[in-house]
Amino acid sequence: MRNIKLILAYDGTAYHGFQRQANAMTVQQIVEERLARLFGHPLKLTGSARTDAKVHAYGQVVNFYTQGTIPAERIVLAAKGLLPPDIVVVDAAEEAPGFHARRSATGKVYRYRLLNTRLANPFERNYAWHISTRLDAALMHEAAQAVVGTHDFSAFRAAGGAPVSPVRTIMAAACREIGTSGIEFEFWGTGFLYHMVRNLVGTLVEVGGHRRTPGDFARVLAGGDRHAAGITAPPQGLYLIEVKY
Amino acid sequence: MRNIKLILAYDGTAYHGFQRQANAMTVQQIVEERLARLFGHPLKLTGSARTDAKVHAYGQVVNFYTQGTIPAERIVLAAKGLLPPDIVVVDAAEEAPGFHARRSATGKVYRYRLLNTRLANPFERNYAWHISTRLDAALMHEAAQAVVGTHDFSAFRAAGGAPVSPVRTIMAAACREIGTSGIEFEFWGTGFLYHMVRNLVGTLVEVGGHRRTPGDFARVLAGGDRHAAGITAPPQGLYLIEVKY
The missing domain is CATH 3.30.70.660 (Pseudouridine synthase I, catalytic domain, C-terminal subdomain)
Known part of the structure; x- marks a missing residue:
């Protein structure tokens, strides 16, 4: 399994925060759903931090595991066509298996x-x-x-x-x-x-x-x-x- | 009748332009409706220019006639409590009766x-x-x-x-x-x-x-x-x- 790290920038105005919720639209849900189309299987993102409703990010970091074969350097542009304009993948890279967006953060x-x-x-x-x-x-x-x-x-x-x-x-x-x-x-x-x-x-x-x-x-x-x-x-x-x- | 000139700044994202339309929300309609409460009678704004849907303004100028007695210098702060946060009255002044926001513009x-x-x-x-x-x-x-x-x-x-x-x-x-x-x-x-x-x-x-x-x-x-x-x-x-x- 490959471990992919993404850096996300988003305008939080329209979202109920980063972290998935049962009855409200969140950044995590949108990114998981839209990028699943790219990798061909459901994704589970780990975020570095929760951000609250209406809070913004220039450098939120997430990681997820995939068996998909799309090269990391192609993810940024592919995501551009899948995500709404208030969420942008600004960087994507393959990390070591142990990398964890939240626990590895210093x-x-x-x-x-x-x-x-x-x-x-x-x-x-x-x-x-x-x-x-x-x-x-x-x-x-x-x-x-x-x-x-x-x-x-x-x-x-x-x-x-x-x-x-x-x-x-x-x-x-x-x-x-x-x-x-x-x-x-x-x-x-x-x-x-x-x-x-x-x-x-x-x-x-x-x-x-x-x-x-x-x-x-x-x-x-x-x-x-x-x-x-x-x-x-x-x-x-x-x-x-x-x-x- | 007093002739009041306002300078408006607005984020046009949510509006179908400045000029009143039958079936879409416009800046003119919002300002006319909200400021009518301040003057106690229906207002009819004359704008200096149409701006299209999603177009913004830092300095749209409008004028209207009123028999209301609120001093011009109080309109700016009073409007703040009446208008939505994407429309701001940045200045208000009393003009000569012949002033026309569009036709007087040079x-x-x-x-x-x-x-x-x-x-x-x-x-x-x-x-x-x-x-x-x-x-x-x-x-x-x-x-x-x-x-x-x-x-x-x-x-x-x-x-x-x-x-x-x-x-x-x-x-x-x-x-x-x-x-x-x-x-x-x-x-x-x-x-x-x-x-x-x-x-x-x-x-x-x-x-x-x-x-x-x-x-x-x-x-x-x-x-x-x-x-x-x-x-x-x-x-x-x-x-x-x-x-x-």
């Missing part, structure tokens, strides 16, 4: 986009979180440095997440202005809890709006109390950028 | 966006025309200069257009690379025939792909034969940027 990079303008932009409504009060990106960058290192992230963990350890390691966190109206966060970590990036951003924007100090933010992290943190930022600003192996 | 600026990458980008599918073969932007810019001035644009006129004079004046035409993967055309003219920008772009990309020379393009314009020109570029790359008065 890190992930997520980006979160804010649109910081007085008025909303109709072209950004599905691709960023619009905040009309002026935010201080440098102050958010300063505050975000508190998450770098190994910490208990209970304060930024969704209530409904799986019962796993709340300890995660973040290698880098950044916040920067993009042009005159955009602000982007980027987090590189070994792994992330459910809603962790969105909960971090929902609290960091309070720092950016001068409603908390960077010191307050560090104390929320250290305290481990979800109720002390801010809201969960909305899904449409979140992008899975890269999975590292 | 010029319009349209932009057309190409995505020139091997693979499609799922985030650009509704916002640019994806062309995977490499295009020469400098050569398209050179060719586009032929349209500057006053010309008979019959070669770039849609078959189904209104029976108006095919003569139009173009003040400026440009084509430039945006980053590593984008190419933008911009046309500033006193007026445009139906599908004219899309027909110009559909022919200019043949120059960019070295299938016609700039001289060929100029001869197509001079010849006035629609069949000698290229295809109509798809609607999702077109943006009404600005209307000049």
Whole structure:
């Protein structure tokens, strides 16, 4: 059996997330169904990460096993004719039998986009979180440095997440202005809890709006109390950028 | 009666164009219906230009008459709560009684966006025309200069257009690379025939792909034969940027 790795980019607007669900359309289901035609048998994808409804990806990684003979380098163009235009296979490669999209991953990079303008932009409504009060990106960058290192992230963990350890390691966190109206966060970590990036951003924007100090933010992290943190930022600003192996 | 001018930005993806139609949802209908609640009476918008289904606007201008008393400067924020997120009122002002969004216009600026990458980008599918073969932007810019001035644009006129004079004046035409993967055309003219920008772009990309020379393009314009020109570029790359008065 060949083990095929794909890198997927998708606009998550129309989907109920990556992972297959019984009664809602997901990215996994679409890719499994459409690529099955190419390989001539049902496919079962393993994804590197769940992404929630309306969350996007530039670099979601999946793998699957096949006895099909299509060369890896032909999959990218063949998939183009089978998939809807909001899902693109950007790379395909054959991996060793033991490669596992989720368990082999050593890190992930997520980006979160804010649109910081007085008025909303109709072209950004599905691709960023619009905040009309002026935010201080440098102050958010300063505050975000508190998450770098190994910490208990209970304060930024969704209530409904799986019962796993709340300890995660973040290698880098950044916040920067993009042009005159955009602000982007980027987090590189070994792994992330459910809603962790969105909960971090929902609290960091309070720092950016001068409603908390960077010191307050560090104390929320250290305290481990979800109720002390801010809201969960909305899904449409979140992008899975890269999975590292 | 007060004469109110609005500048509208909209993502045209979900609409059958600007102008009201009997059996399809249009931008005009949505804005008329939603803003009627604000003014307390039915509104009749006059738009500066039709935009086709899936065509976008950053600066569509409309005007309407009202006896409502809401100050112009309050309309922008009030509209935000009434309109869907793909239509935004970016400015509102009171004009002299004779101001007419279409007839008072002295010029319009349209932009057309190409995505020139091997693979499609799922985030650009509704916002640019994806062309995977490499295009020469400098050569398209050179060719586009032929349209500057006053010309008979019959070669770039849609078959189904209104029976108006095919003569139009173009003040400026440009084509430039945006980053590593984008190419933008911009046309500033006193007026445009139906599908004219899309027909110009559909022919200019043949120059960019070295299938016609700039001289060929100029001869197509001079010849006035629609069949000698290229295809109509798809609607999702077109943006009404600005209307000049």
